[in-house]
Amino acid sequence: MEILISALQLLLGLSFLVGVHELGHLWAAKAFGIRVETFSIGFPPKLLSFKIGETEYCLSAIPLGGYVKIAGMIDESLDTEQLKSEPQAWEFRSKPAWQRLIVMLGGIIVNVIVGVVIFIIYTFSFPDSYYPMQEVNKHGIYPSELGTSLGFQKGDKIQRVNGRTLQSFNELANPATILEGGNIEVERNGTIVSLPITDDFIRQFSTNKSARGFVSPLMPFKVGEVMPKKPAALAGLQVGDSILSINEQNIRYFQDLQTAIAEGKGKKLTIKALRQNQEVVVEADLSKDSLLGIRPEIKLQTREESYTFAQAMQVGSVRAFEVVFLQLAGMKQIVSGTIPMSESVGGLISIGKFYGGIWNWERFWFLTGMLSMVLAFMNLLPIPALDGGHVMFLLYEMIAGKPAPEKVMEIAQRVGMVILIALMVFANGMDIWKAIRGWIGL
Structure with a gap:
């Protein structure tokens, strides 16, 4: 279907x-x-x-x-x-x-x-819904394997891309931002570090849809929902709990939780959580179920921006022509050999996948x-x-x-x-x- x-x-x-x-x-x-x-x-x-x-x-x-x-x-x-x-x-x-x-x-x-x-x-x-870069930089970013290969480290705070300060985190994953090349400046332990956008990174970014998430915001969280009959529910975790550690591994961000669960598959997890200013300890058994069974409530503040019709005429027109500029940038990368043509062109199947x-x-x-x-x-x-x-x-x-x-x-x-x-x-x-x-x- x-x-x-x-x-x-x-x-x-x-x-x-x-x-x-x-x-x-x-x-x-x-x-x-x-x-x-x-x-x-x-x-x-x-x-x-x-x-x-x-x-x-x-x-x-x-x-x-x-x-x-x-x-x-x-x-x-x-x-x-x-x-x-x-x-x-x-x-x-x-x-x-x-x-x-x-x-x-x-x-x-x-x-x-x-x-x-x-x-x-x-x-x-x-309306646009996005994480303001100022909000993201309260905690920093979490790199994927591709992001790590470019030089990102957990907790880096994005400062500028090609000398331009970003207002929205969405701008960082925008192909138009990456295809122009240049460098990304991050703050790391109080020092500004410049990360060059390499041809290899551009190639992987352009040919692999999952590469668009080469970094994500570090996401502080609490338990937003507990799924019935899953290990978290059976262990006694409750909505509103803040998970502090799993098997003595500190948990501060949702990415930490994902890593701990991946490492704990097939095992019993000792979970320490904060509930109404009191610490509680529960045990969740992942020997029969690889899912812990919670949905997070992310504490990062998103921003919604609506436009009047007059504003939408200006913003929408700019966005439309950004598509053309992106095509020009992509063609330039193909001609230069940075992006292989075999990986950058798509037919009806590719377009159909975009529609979903x-x-x-x-x-x-x-x-x-x-x-x-x-x-x-x-x-x-x-x-x-x-x-x-x-x-x-x-x-x-x-x-x-x-x-x-x-x-x-x-x-x-x-x-x-x-x-x-x-x-x-x-x-x-x-x-x-x-x-x-x-x-x-x-």
Whole structure:
């Protein structure tokens, strides 16, 4: 069922984004009196279609994109027969270069508008909840194995990243923060220590989702809930207890508790706790159950920040374009060889995993907004068969004062289609290979 829900969210999100993208081309073309012969979501074979005026609207079987067939233009259909006749007033090729440029940018512009609008509405609708860095630095951070490899130590207090003071702990795990490289300054025992962000760290951060938690805030806690019939309940732990030690190992933070439980699996734990200013000692038996059976009440103070609609317009717009800057930073790391392309690209399976197996509209629209900005960015790349390839030829025409030869454009379109198909096969092939590796435990 989770796979089905993930697939449905992926299909809905991509169909929506492809639809509005192609509508951008259609609206721009019709605005300049250019005939649009076909508007399709998905690639043939057709599942259903209807005609309004001179345009056939289709829903097709292969949900890997979509297209509009604009009269008088060399496009994905590679139909060049109509180009052998004299240009007609309603054809793409008969219009001024600036109008053709707007038509080719129409899909990208609409994707940007949709992405920005989604981010604005999302920012307005859902308050930010985060740990202020000032609150985190009362106790410091706890590094994972990856964080330790970068040089972090338990209790380090984050001061600056590339000379910038962070306001929220969320900023530290933001890919845009890490991909720019540089260094992270921490306070350790009263001394400022600089930790360089290495290429190896960037590679692991970018290719392993769990690496995003390379550090976490140290979390003081007390017992918030005791699960029935679990070792904690059977031992007599109570809601509100503060655990002081386990098997004489001091417990101050929730991470200490997790470590002590992991080390105590299969054993009896002697737990010392503070209850209403009195120490109590209980024994929990983990020989038959690896879970202690409590849920913590974290004592760190979170902050919620809501935005007026005017504020959301500014903050949401910035967040939308941060997605584009992140794509640029990631591409730079791929080109430099820091991040292997085989680990950084993903196909439909990867996107579906982001949507997840539980239908959550908040997450759905956030991811769809991100994908809208990514789609705009990818389509602007100067690859023939993408909008950016057409834009490249149109800019050449506007600068040179004459269009590129039709034969050159036809060949470029064919080469571009081969490149796009190869990229799709590669991305989806890597998804399948990663899934196989996971199944067989490689």
